Amino acid sequence: xxxxxHEPPDRQLLTLEVNGEAHEVLVESRRTLVxxxxxxxxxxxxxxxxxxxxxxxxxxLIDGAPARACLTFAAQAEGSAVETVESLDGGGGGxxxxxxxxxxxxxxxxxxxxxxxxxxxxxxxxxxxxxxxQPAPSREEIREVVAANLCRCTGYQTIVDAxxxxxxxxxxxxxxxxxxx
Amino acid sequence: xxxxxxxxxxxxxxGTSTRRREDPRLLTGRGTxxxxxxxxxxxxxxxxxxTVASATxxxxxLSAVREVPGVVAAFDAADLALGDITARLGRPAxxxxxxxxxxxxxxxxxxxxxxxxxxxxxxxxxxxxGLEAARVSYAPERAVTSDTEALAPDAPLVHAxxxxxxxxxxxxxxxxxxxxxxxxxxCVVDVSVRTGRQNxxxxxxxAALAAWDDREEQLTLRTPTQVPxxxxxxxxxxxxxxxRAVRVLVPDMGGGFGLKCVVGREEIAVAAASLRLGxxxxxxxxxxxALTASFLAxxxxxxxxxxxxxxxxxxxxxxxxxxxxxxxxxYPFTAGIEPLMASSEMPGVYKVPAYRVRARAVTxxxxxxxPYRGVSRPQYVMVVERxxxxxxxxxxxxxxxxxxRNLITDFPYTGVNNVTYDPGSYLESLDLxxxxxxxxxxxxxxxxxxxxxxxxxxxxxxxxxxTGYGSTAFAQRKMEVVPGFDIAEARMDVTGALTVxxxxxxxxxxxxxxxxxxxxxxxxxDLARVRIxxxxxxxxxxxxxxFASRSIAVGGSAVRLAAGKLGEKLRLLAASRWExxxxxxxxxxxxxxxxxxxxxxxxxxxxxxxYLKSHLLPKGxxxxxxxxxxxxxxxxxxxxxxxxxxxxxxxxxxxQVEIVRYVxxxxxxxxxxxxxxxxxxxxxxxxxxxxxxxxEITYDAQGEPSxxxxxxxxxxxxxxxxxxxxxxxxxxxxxTETGAKGAGEGGTIGAPGAVxxxxxxxxxxxxxxxxxxxxxxxTVADALxxx
Numbered sequence: 001x002x003x004x005x006h007e008p009p010d011r012q013l014l015t016l017e018v019n020g021e022a023h024e025v026l027v028e029s030r031r032t033l034v035x036x037x038x039x040x041x042x043x044x045x046x047x048x049x050x051x052x053x054x055x056x057x058x059x060x061l062i063d064g065a066p067a068r069a070c071l072t073f074a075a076q077a078e079g080s081a082v083e084t085v086e087s088l089d090g091g092g093g094g095x096x097x098x099x100x101x102x103x104x105x106x107x108x109x110x111x112x113x114x115x116x117x118x119x120x121x122x123x124x125x126x127x128x129x130x131x132x133x134q135p136a137p138s139r140e141e142i143r144e145v146v147a148a149n150l151c152r153c154t155g156y157q158t159i160v161d162a163x164x165x166x167x168x169x170x171x172x173x174x175x176x177x178x179x180x181x
Numbered sequence: 182x183x184x185x186x187x188x189x190x191x192x193x194x195x196g197t198s199t200r201r202r203e204d205p206r207l208l209t210g211r212g213t214x215x216x217x218x219x220x221x222x223x224x225x226x227x228x229x230x231x232t233v234a235s236a237t238x239x240x241x242x243l244s245a246v247r248e249v250p251g252v253v254a255a256f257d258a259a260d261l262a263l264g265d266i267t268a269r270l271g272r273p274a275x276x277x278x279x280x281x282x283x284x285x286x287x288x289x290x291x292x293x294x295x296x297x298x299x300x301x302x303x304x305x306x307x308x309x310x311g312l313e314a315a316r317v318s319y320a321p322e323r324a325v326t327s328d329t330e331a332l333a334p335d336a337p338l339v340h341a342x343x344x345x346x347x348x349x350x351x352x353x354x355x356x357x358x359x360x361x362x363x364x365x366x367x368c369v370v371d372v373s374v375r376t377g378r379q380n381x382x383x384x385x386x387x388a389a390l391a392a393w394d395d396r397e398e399q400l401t402l403r404t405p406t407q408v409p410x411x412x413x414x415x416x417x418x419x420x421x422x423x424x425r426a427v428r429v430l431v432p433d434m435g436g437g438f439g440l441k442c443v444v445g446r447e448e449i450a451v452a453a454a455s456l457r458l459g460x461x462x463x464x465x466x467x468x469x470x471a472l473t474a475s476f477l478a479x480x481x482x483x484x485x486x487x488x489x490x491x492x493x494x495x496x497x498x499x500x501x502x503x504x505x506x507x508x509x510x511x512y513p514f515t516a517g518i519e520p521l522m523a524s525s526e527m528p529g530v531y532k533v534p535a536y537r538v539r540a541r542a543v544t545x546x547x548x549x550x551x552p553y554r555g556v557s558r559p560q561y562v563m564v565v566e567r568x569x570x571x572x573x574x575x576x577x578x579x580x581x582x583x584x585x586r587n588l589i590t591d592f593p594y595t596g597v598n599n600v601t602y603d604p605g606s607y608l609e610s611l612d613l614x615x616x617x618x619x620x621x622x623x624x625x626x627x628x629x630x631x632x633x634x635x636x637x638x639x640x641x642x643x644x645x646x647x648t649g650y651g652s653t654a655f656a657q658r659k660m661e662v663v664p665g666f667d668i669a670e671a672r673m674d675v676t677g678a679l680t681v682x683x684x685x686x687x688x689x690x691x692x693x694x695x696x697x698x699x700x701x702x703x704x705x706x707d708l709a710r711v712r713i714x715x716x717x718x719x720x721x722x723x724x725x726x727x728f729a730s731r732s733i734a735v736g737g738s739a740v741r742l743a744a745g746k747l748g749e750k751l752r753l754l755a756a757s758r759w760e761x762x763x764x765x766x767x768x769x770x771x772x773x774x775x776x777x778x779x780x781x782x783x784x785x786x787x788x789x790x791x792y793l794k795s796h797l798l799p800k801g802x803x804x805x806x807x808x809x810x811x812x813x814x815x816x817x818x819x820x821x822x823x824x825x826x827x828x829x830x831x832x833x834x835x836x837q838v839e840i841v842r843y844v845x846x847x848x849x850x851x852x853x854x855x856x857x858x859x860x861x862x863x864x865x866x867x868x869x870x871x872x873x874x875x876x877e878i879t880y881d882a883q884g885e886p887s888x889x890x891x892x893x894x895x896x897x898x899x900x901x902x903x904x905x906x907x908x909x910x911x912x913x914x915x916x917t918e919t920g921a922k923g924a925g926e927g928g929t930i931g932a933p934g935a936v937x938x939x940x941x942x943x944x945x946x947x948x949x950x951x952x953x954x955x956x957x958x959x960t961v962a963d964a965l966x967x968x
Contacts, residue, residue: 121210
C-alpha cells in the first residue's frame with residue numbers, strides 16, 4: 001500500500017500593504033495573493049477566472065504595474081504596494097447611495113463597458129496601470145492592452161471606448177490645470 | 182395597451198439608454214458572486230473525476246483521502262444515495278430514449294471528467310491534497326468519440342438502453358412530392374457542414390454554496406444559475422425534500438450563456454454533503470473542470486441540399502442532421518435540445534415550399550451538452566446561408582439578390598415548418614446591410630484587392646430568431662417539463678417605492694435596469710424608486726428563468742402587467758378618496774391625479790392609506806399594495822431578425838482570417854434600452870466569431886479532452902474581435918406588453934454564417950470552399966497555397 005506523507009503545512013507570517021493599509025496574515029507558503037486578498041482580507045472585488053494567468057480577471061497592481069494575482073504567491077508581494085479594485089473610488093463614503101465612481105469607472109458605465117461585471121475589476125486595474133505609464137495611448141495601443149484580459153460579454157469594443165474616453169478626459173483636465181497637478 | 186399611460190410631464194424611460202443599475206456595485210468590487218460569500222464554518226468541496234472516457238469502475242478507494250490533513254469527509258455515490266437526474270420528452274421510444282444522469286457515477290463512467298466522489302476539506306488547498314489521494318481502478322472500454330463512431334454498427338453502447346447510441350431520432354415535415362421537386366429542379370446544391378464542440382464559457386465558472394438553516398428548516402443553496410426554480414425542483418427531488426425546504430438564491434452571476442440554464446450534478450452533491458455534515462459547503466469549479474467536465478454544445482453535422490428554379494427561387498430543403506450531445510441528457514431540455522431546435526426552425530427567413538428533415542441526437546463519451554446562446558441556430562443558419570451562396574454561384578445570381586428573391590415579406594407568414602412568423606424587417610435589414618457595405622466602398626475595395634493579389638471577401642447571413650417561446654411552443658416540442666410563462670410580483674412600500682420580483686434571472690443582460698424602466702414607465706415613477714429583485718425562489722412562486730432570449734419578451738411583459746395591476750389599486754384608492762370613478766384617476770409623476778379637478782394624491786399618501794390607515798380603505802379592498810401577474814405566449818411566439826454583413830481579408834503567410842468590417846442590422850422590436858441591445862449584439866457577435874474562427878473543445882481517439890486550459894481553448898481577445906457597426910430597425914411586437922421581442926442571442930446566430938460566407942468569397946479564385954468551423958489558419962493557408 002502506498003504511503004502518502006503529509007507534512008504539516010509550513011506557515012509564514014506576512015505583512016502585506018494593500019490599498020495603503022498594512023495587513024498581517026499567517027498563511028501557507030503556497031497560498032496565492034488572490035486567495036489572501038479574497039479570503040483572508042475579504043477584498044472579493046478581485047476575481048478568479050482561470051488560475052493560470054490567461055484571463056486576467058485577477059489583475060491587481062503591484063508597485064503600480066498590472067500583475068496576475070492568481071500566479072503570484074502572497075509571499076512574493078511582501079514589501080510591495082498592492083492595489084485592488086477596492087482602491088478605486090470617486091469618494092463620497094462607503095455606502096451605495098453616497099458613493100461616487102472614479103472617472104474610469106464612470107467611463108465604463110457610460111460606454112456600457114461591462115455586462116456581467118465579472119472581468120471588470122481586472123480591466124479597470126489593467127487600464128489604471130497602463131494609463132499611469134502611458135497617458136496618451138492610441139486606440140490601437142488600448143486594444144493591445146485590453147487584449148491582455150478576457151471578457152466574454154462585451155466584445156471588447158466598449159471597453160476600448162471607455163478607456164480611450166477616460167484617457168482623453170484626463171489629458172484635457174491635466175492641460176487645463178497645468179502639469180503640476 | 183394598459184390604460185395607465187405615463188403622465189405627460191414625465192418622459193418615458195423605455196427606449197432610452199439609462200445608466201445601468203448594476204454598474205456601481207460591479208465597478209467598485211462590491212458585487213457579490215457565489216465564491217465571494219463566506220459563511221461561518223464553511224467547508225470546501227471538489228470532485229474526484231474520471232480520468233478515462235469509458236470504463237467500468239472496478240474500485241474506488243477514498244480511505245487515503247480521508248486521512249489527508251484538513252480533509253473532513255469524502256463521499257461516493259453509495260455514501261450519498263441520491264436520486265438521478267432524468268430528463269424526458271413525451272415522445273415514443275422510437276423517437277426518444279430517456280437516460281439517467283447519476284449525481285455521482287456509480288459502477289460506470291461515460292466521460293473523462295465525470296464526478297465519482299466529492300471531497301470536503303477545511304480549506305481549498307487541502308481539498309486538492311485530498312483529491313490526489315483518491316485511488317480509482319478502471320476496466321477501460323473503447324470510447325465513442327464522434328457521431329460517425331457512435332452510429333457505426335459495431336459501436337460500443339454509451340447507454341445500454343440507447344440502441345445505435347441514438348437518444349433522439351425524428352423525421353419531420355416531409356412535404357408531399359419533395360423527391361419530385363429535387364428530381365426536376367434545374368439547380369440542386371448541397372453542403373456537408375461540421376461545426377466544432379464549444380464551451381459557452383461564462384468567465385465565472387459554476388459554483389455552489391449550500392447550508393442548512395435550522396430556524397427556517399430549509400436548505401439554502403446559493404448557486405449561479407439561470408433557472409433557480411428548476412434547480413430547486415431537481416435538488417428537492419434528488420435529496421428527497423419538499424420543495425419548500427429548498428431555497429435557491431442566485432448571487433451576482435458572471436455570465437451563463439446557456440451553460441448555467443441546466444441543472445448540474447455538482448450543486449446537488451454539494452447540497453447533499455452539506456446536509457450530511459451539518460456545515461456550509463462551498464464548491465467553485467476550476468477552469469480545467471469548466472472546460473472539460475461541465476456542459477458543452479454546438480458539435481453538429483449536416484448533410485443538406487436545396488433545390489432552386491432557374492431564377493433562384495428556392496423550391497425545397499432537405500436535411501439530415503446529427504448533434505453529438507455527449508454522455509448525458511441535460512435537465513430539463515434533454516438531448517433533444519439541439520436537433521429539435523434545428524429541425525423545427527431551419528427554413529427560417531425564407532419562403533421554402535417543400536421541407537424534409539431528419540434530426541438525431543447521438544450520445545458519445547464526452548462531457549454532456551447543454552443549450553448555448555442561439556442553440557443550433559448559429560449552425561443551421563450557416564448551413565442555409567451556405568446553400569444560398571452555392572446556388573447564387575451556380576445560377577450566376579448576386580448572393581444578396583438571391584436572398585432578396587426568397588425572403589419572407591408578407592406577414593404573418595406560416596411556413597412549411599408549421600410556424601407562423603410575426604412581422605419583421607427581413608428584406609429591409611438585408612437592404613440596409615448591403616447598402617452600408619456598398620456605400621463604405623467595400624465592394625470596390627474587394628476588386629482592388631483582387632487586382633493586387635490580396636484576398637478580400639464579403640459575406641452575409643440573414644436570420645430570424647424565435648424569442649417569445651411560450652408554453653404552447655415548448656409543448657409542441659413535447660417537453661415533459663414545459664417552460665413558457667413567467668411571473669412578476671410588484672410591491673409598493675409605505676414610502677411609495679416599488680420592488681418588483683421576477684422569475685427571470687439576469688446574468689449580464691441588465692434586467693435590473695431594463696425591467697425597472699418598464700415598471701417605472703407603467704406607474705410614472707422615477708427609476709431610482711424602482712428596484713428589480715430576482716434570483717430567490719422564496720420571493721416568486723415559480724419562474725422559468727433566463728434563456729432563449731425570453732426575459733424581456735415574457736418576463737418584461739409580466740413586470741408591466743404586475744405594475745399595471747398595482748396601478749389599478751392605486752387608482753381605486755384615489756378614486757375612493759375623491760369619490761369619483763376610477764377611470765377619472767390618472768397615474769404619473771409619482772402621484773394620482775383627479776382628471777376632473779386636478780387635485781393630486783402622491784403615492785406615499787396612497788401607500789399610507791393602504792398600510793397605516795387601513796380604516797380609510799373602501800369596503801372590500803384589502804390592505805397593502807401588491808400585485809402578481811404572469812405572462813405567457815399562446816401562439817408561435819415572436820421573431821427578432823437581423824442581417825449580418827462581414828468583410829474579411831485572408832493573409833497568405835499565416836492563413837489568418839482578419840475581419841476588416843462587421844455590420845449588423847438588427848430588429849428586436851421595441852428596444853427598451855438601445856445601449857443594452859447593442860451590448861447584447863456585440864457580445865453575441867464576438868461569441869459567434871469565436872465559434873467561426875477560434876474555439877473548439879477537442880478530444881483524442883481515447884476520449885481524453887485535449888483543450889484543458891486557455892492555452893488550448895483559444896478564446897478571442899480584443900485583437901481578434903473587430904469593431905462592430907450596429908444599425909437598428911424596429912418592428913414592434915404586437916402581443917408582448919412592451920412591443921419588445923428579445924435580443925439576447927441574435928448576435929451569436931448570424932456571425933458564423935456571415936464569416937464563413939465571407940471567407941469563401943475571398944477564396945473564390947482558389948476554387949476551394951470551406952464548410953467546417955472553426956475555420957483554422959491551416960485550412961485557409963492550404964487553400965490559398967492551392968491557388
